[in-house]
Amino acid sequence: MLDWLAIDWVLLVIAIWLGVGLAGLFALRRFSFVARILFPLGSMGGLILAATAAFAIADDVQVAILPLGLPQLPFHLRLDALAAFFLFIIGAASAGISAFAAGYFRKGEGTPPGLLCLEYHFFLAAMALVVLADDAYAFMVAWETMALASFFLVTANHKVPEIRQAGFLYLLIAHVGALAILLCFGVLQANSGNYSFAGMRAQTLSPFWASAAFLLATLGFGAKAGMLPLHVWLPEAHPAAPSPVSALMSGVMLKTAIYGLLRVCFDLLHMQLWWWGVALLSLGLATALFGVVFATAQSDMKRLLAYSSIENIGLLLAAIGLGLIFKAYGMAILAALALTACLYHVASHAFFKSLLFLGTGAVLHATNERSLGHLGGLMRYMPWVAWLMLIGALTSSGLPPFSGFVSEWLLLQSFLFTPGLPDPFLNMLIPIVAAAIALIAALAAYAMVKFFGVIFLGQPREEKLRDAHDADFLEKLGMIWLAAWCIGLGLFPTLMIRFIDPVTRVLVGHGLGASATHWWLLAPTSIERASYGPLFFLLGVFACLSLAYLLVRLLYHGRLRRAAPWDCGHPWQTERMQDTAEGFGQPIRQIFEPFFRLERHLPLPSDKQPVYRVVVSDHFWHRLYLPLARLVERLARQIGRLQQGRIAIYLLYSFLTLLFMLMLVPR
């Protein structure tokens, strides 16, 4: 086994996952076997994958051909730095999520545990294969397996009608996206009939066809990633799934779409045009702003996180767009900076979003509540989950010294270099885009304060919350693993940047690894220009903090008395007087009113039982999707007239078609 190549190890892990899944099928209802043996095994697989990928990222490209698939078209697999980076994300994040899942899945919840185990591990294996695939056929097979496995996971609790609807919507949009990707590959092979990625790289397309391929790829991968206006499935499907699956979908699956976009734009296409970047940048920013504004208005904790995922995907798309612009103008170093920001955020988002979703799972199990309006005060009853979630929430808000800040910092730095672009229009526009990024980051902090504050702080809004219990050992272990990555990536950015270096070399031919000479100081271009040293930063805060603590204790005293809350002397207060989730989001609803479609029911003074109700929904759904659905239905009804249900008429159709075809045949 010692002379195995990295790609063999990756295949081994995929085989382990498939095997674990099949084992689940044979132990359909043996709950403890599935939970205590199979899921931890899957978690081990994730660890092996992450370690392998970490070693393979700086290695040479490795290829393998699996004797599967069509006779003329076996599966081509290829492990390069880009694939290794995403395999690392899949492995490291899934290791934590699987450990959590081992403690999470309970008896008697919808789908039997063995079946869940099968779907879950096939989902993991499919994601790894997507990243590894080196021809369009293998890619599409893995892509569809991923979509189907996740569809079944989303509908695990299929007895609830809303969940079935969410699953349907997800499947529909996933297939619209898959069609676009298929067409994109069709364009890329340029009539050569060679569907391997190596063949596509060899093609030189005209700018028109290259743009067509780019647009199709944006559409296809954007549908998977939740890009505006194809995002509607995401806030329905991600919350519907069991929490570990939500974590996997939000934290990891969305990243496969980013992977696909990077692969097509920078690797398979031989040219980049500047307007692609502008298009992607604008789409990304619109997506991010939309996502974060909606996140602040949500009152369901998992929906809030799903909208926050839309926001993060928007930021990633914006970073890729910026990379495209720089690449199109031949500024490879700056393109590498933008893409490093993008990849850094991919890693960071994978860990913190998984952590947050897992935390909601723990809360859900402890309280049976998803609605923020019924939660509160859980920090006292679930301290482990609360503190770990605090790390996730702070990372998500982009605060130093956590990992979310590093990627935001890199992104803002790369925007500050845009005045060097040769196009005067662009270099004026783009610093303003940096302001939009700042607004989005600040709003993300708002959403996270709401999320954490309403769930874990304050007083419990329901009596039953006082019986809430903390997560069990395996659940804690999974969350600690993810939280450790949030902190580690935040404190040692130069290590990560050296790790990303070979990936940007594959994409744009340049890397930032050479700049990471000091392990403690992040200075992507030059130290005079900009630098950030999170470790010193943390030590500085810590030194100031402990100095204050010690001086107060030494010079004064540490006396403390517990009393009832003061609250400006109000004599009685109940937990109902705290801000609700709706109340906390109200300022945003007022400021960004045009974003929302509000249905408000206000009580009259004469009402015996006054009811106040606000329903916030999405303009896209009412203005775009419902009219589209009506149109499709009308068309289907028209076409349905062809269906007469009589065999003679169908034979007539066949006969007419035959005649028509014969007419077309050249004599």
Added chain:
Amino acid sequence: MTISGTLSQLLAIFTALVVAPLLLGWVNQCRAWLQNRSGPGLFQPYRMLNKLFNKESVVAETASPLFRIAPYVVFGCMLLSCGIVPTLSTDLPLSPAADAIALVGLFAMARVFISLAAMDIGTAFGSLGARREMLIGFLAEPALLMVLFTSSLISQSTALTGIVEHMVHKDLAIYPSLAFAGIAFSMVSFAENARVPIDNPTTHLELTMIHEALILEYSGRHLALLEWAAALKLFAYSCIGLALFLPWGIAEAQDPMTLLFALPAMLIKLAIGGALLALIETLSAKMRIFRVPEFLATAFLLAVIGMLVHFLLGA
């Protein structure tokens, strides 16, 4: 890291600790004079802090550990920010650890912690304060970043010391972009430091308070730390303004002797700035909370105009 660098770093932090309450006392004194009162004296904030440190802390029964940690975190963040901003000298060993963007992140960190702590007790006013603080925060942060970006585009650096060194050496010409940025920055500072057009630091009228609502449940040493942190924040913002727009007098790395002149220069600039702040506060009325977004959007647009002017005129 040289010895002189370490010394000037420690001196900067120590100066901040001492001067920050003094600045607050000066502003309050000026306000009192402008309102025809005799005022409590310059050293009232010190007496106040001393009194609060001596008192025991009363903590609500429902408070979680987060509530007790938050004052220290906020104080630590603000003290560090005073150590990063070039107040006296640009020879700061801590400076490479955090540039302008990290400084904004540091302020955001303090804001998030104080807001979370305010929500922790679960009182109506606490969460009201948290919501308003975050509202002002997310509106002010982009504007502040735009201001910092304008100066960093002029000086080709986001390191605060780099910006200041560039600004000191540039010709004494009026930069129109900096004029816009300066106005935007002052507006942001009013909002971030809970000063009058946005918030009233002396109010305890429940419905209008923002900063006071956040720290309503604190007492004793915790309250003292938060008050001191607020003073440090005002000091840090004033010094950012001075460093960006009036950097003359700040000692530079090459020349430790100028450090002797830097302190009086800073004190004079702060005294004038504080008097102006008191004047503006006396002349203006507090605005409704939902006018605040307009106010800060104006600040943001001014900062954006400043940046565009920089691109159009190259200045």
